[in-house]
Amino acid sequence: MEADYAALKRGGFMRQVQKNRFSLRLKVVGGNLTAEQIETVARVSREFGKGYVHLTSRQGVEIPFIRLEDVNAVGEALRAGGVDTGVCGPRVRTVTACQGSSVCPSGCIETSELAVEISARYYGRSLPHKFKFGVTGCQNNCLKAEENDVGVKGAYIVRWFKEDCTLCGVCLKVCREDALSEKDGEIVLDAARCTYCGRCAKSCPTDAWRGESAYLLSFGGMFGNKIAKGRAVLPAFREKERLFRVTDAALDFFDAHAKEGERFRTAIERGGWDLFENKILEAYNG
């Protein structure tokens, strides 16, 4: 049987060291699987693999030791049980996410639904090289946003309301950036120091600090053969439509400016950050 390795790779089948054996990558969005999906994966790994799965570094699940002749049967068995196969190669990969504000007390934004939306819009889209999205709910950065080609980080844009403040002193201590001070019965925010972590709002006993959920984006991160930290080129902003305008522009830039086989970061640096930032700002401003 002649194998089309490129097609198999596109469908998530990773060639193993062992002849005619494949580690099958599954589609996982935002690190969440339902109980039904887990049961399906367990069944398929027992029936077609070796009865175990491998958890990848990016919240993925792979079933190793799938035989070439079982590739179609495995795909059908998975789909029947509500599980999709993943993708490898030069395209948009698994969208990762932490649990975000719907589960985690530290979360500044909802992350799971956002990961699903990003995945629905871009997952599997062919590009000059692999492309990774990661969504993290707050500055604690459990999901390591800046390792990704595009990282989304949850933020709070905070405001202080004098009439609700008792000057208890909690916010002055919980701010890790020394951005807050008390002066003549008022709390003063040094905007240049604020990292939008939202700790003041989350800790404030009287909700005199109020936070609005916002996104902080980073671009051009990678953490493989070459390591580079994604760079923030925009201020924190609130609107989800704006987020997608910007990510559309980032992917279009990559498509238009990268050489085949070139990572996003390399393409940005070759074209120049100025050019990239202009494109991003254009989309940001709508």
Added chain:
Amino acid sequence: MDKLENMPAADAALDITDAVCPITFVRAKAALEELDAGAVLALRMNDGEPVQNVPRSVKEEGHKILKLADNGDGTYTLFVRKTAEV
């Protein structure tokens, strides 16, 4: 450093300067459970992680924070009024 006479009156006191997270909060929670609704607990804790995290945890439990006092010796005292609704 904050002056003692400016502090709220406390019904009970707990020192958690010898504990680390998450035991700091566990002990605070246990102490609050012992109190009647409306009573005030003076909670002494270390600078750093305890003072950054315990106030938020206490707030999330629904209790009322009255004041965070700087004791001037690397410790802080958080005055907490126990909530009625537990």
